Amino acid sequence: MPRRQSFRGGVIEFDELNPGDYIIEAKAFDSDNDLVVGWGTAETTVNAGESTDCALALALTKCISTFDSVPSSSKYKYLAVASSADMVKLGEWIKSGSDLEGITITLADDVDLSDCTDWQPIGFVSESENKPFKGTFDGRGHSLSFDIGNIDSSNRFRKIGVFYKNDGVIENLVISQYLQDGKTLIVYGNSSQYAYSNAGGGICIENSGIVRNCINKSSIVASTYSDIGGICMSNAETGIIENCLFSGSITMNAKCSNGGDNQKSAGICPRNNGIIKNCVSNGSITTEAETDQNLPDSILNNISGAISVYTEGFIENCYWLKNNIKSGSSNKNRIAYTKSTYKKLTCIPDPSKITGCGWFDTNSPSASVTAGTTSECKSAQTLAYSGTLVEMLNAYVSASSDSGLKRWTAGADGNLAFVYK
Numbered sequence: 001m002p003r004r005q006s007f008r009g010g011v012i013e014f015d016e017l018n019p020g021d022y023i024i025e026a027k028a029f030d031s032d033n034d035l036v037v038g039w040g041t042a043e044t045t046v047n048a049g050e051s052t053d054c055a056l057a058l059a060l061t062k063c064i065s066t067f068d069s070v071p072s073s074s075k076y077k078y079l080a081v082a083s084s085a086d087m088v089k090l091g092e093w094i095k096s097g098s099d100l101e102g103i104t105i106t107l108a109d110d111v112d113l114s115d116c117t118d119w120q121p122i123g124f125v126s127e128s129e130n131k132p133f134k135g136t137f138d139g140r141g142h143s144l145s146f147d148i149g150n151i152d153s154s155n156r157f158r159k160i161g162v163f164y165k166n167d168g169v170i171e172n173l174v175i176s177q178y179l180q181d182g183k184t185l186i187v188y189g190n191s192s193q194y195a196y197s198n199a200g201g202g203i204c205i206e207n208s209g210i211v212r213n214c215i216n217k218s219s220i221v222a223s224t225y226s227d228i229g230g231i232c233m234s235n236a237e238t239g240i241i242e243n244c245l246f247s248g249s250i251t252m253n254a255k256c257s258n259g260g261d262n263q264k265s266a267g268i269c270p271r272n273n274g275i276i277k278n279c280v281s282n283g284s285i286t287t288e289a290e291t292d293q294n295l296p297d298s299i300l301n302n303i304s305g306a307i308s309v310y311t312e313g314f315i316e317n318c319y320w321l322k323n324n325i326k327s328g329s330s331n332k333n334r335i336a337y338t339k340s341t342y343k344k345l346t347c348i349p350d351p352s353k354i355t356g357c358g359w360f361d362t363n364s365p366s367a368s369v370t371a372g373t374t375s376e377c378k379s380a381q382t383l384a385y386s387g388t389l390v391e392m393l394n395a396y397v398s399a400s401s402d403s404g405l406k407r408w409t410a411g412a413d414g415n416l417a418f419v420y421k
Contacts, residue, residue: 063082064089064105080106081108082111084112099135116146133165135168145175145177159199165204165207167209170209177219207232212404215245215246219251220248222265231244231267233269235271238274241276241279242277243277243279263287263303266305266336267307267324268308272315273311276307280319281319281320282321305337320360321363322359335354348378351377354377358370
């Protein structure tokens, strides 16, 4: 492990430990004992018959909020986030133009951002300007939760997401809740006056880098004519979304019936020009009835897909819960929007780029998977792996050359989860 910048510490004593291997986690607090300023982990082994007192030197990574200015990447390769103050300062750094390339930021604990009621995705500057994140953000399986106030004329450009534009790596992060006035939802746009300005994705809005091993469990209620994705809103040609799970819910409330292609929603990413691999959508999507009028000026509105909506990119070995889209009064079972249109937008222009995908009809890690058909995927699918859903997901992980992918398992609630530690 590379040596990290550290604080001087003393001896940490452990009493009556059973023999075995341990991961020791330590935190350093400020003088008021209310703010974590350093964090770190180390491994140790306790042997039978030996003293259970051990001195362990820990190199603690400094938390972001301890810095007065953006640190040099040549000196600080690792930083930690342990509080909402750290997240706010991280946002200030990116907004000022520091992309943090070459720096790994680790989430040291679950962080509640309920005191950040004016939260905007990190990197958002204005409706016409945003700044990219080029570092690595490692959630270590910890979660972020948000409590964001109402949208009104004073904050009409509110977006959803942790980051705006990711050009680096976001991994091992869980979004547990987006809260609106204490409820399990966030509302974007109280009326059509504000609805066009709001959009988002659970992890980031625009991805040009890598998003992997991330989970979004939150419930999102959006009164927006723009797009919402469970993981990202758009995935660029260089973007990779891999080994991610959407298990929450998306409800699109706006009654959009005008021209254009408006109000797209998907469990993973509504606009995909890159690669989506080994992802699962077992959450739910609810929209107004879709409009596909085959007219030049009134084309597509209120359209959804379990994984994506519009994809010129690749979708490989992805799986979804059957009929998890409710469009008006109808249930839809599809990986993306499969209809052809008269003008402007054909949602799956190259069906050969969708491979190995299918659906399951029981929301369980042990569910069996059925290969998608032409009506569901625009091309008949052949599953690359066999077994239960979780076995197929882990077969992909085992076959991958990416050692950073996490294995899937059944969580305490019976839902899919990752083995983060």
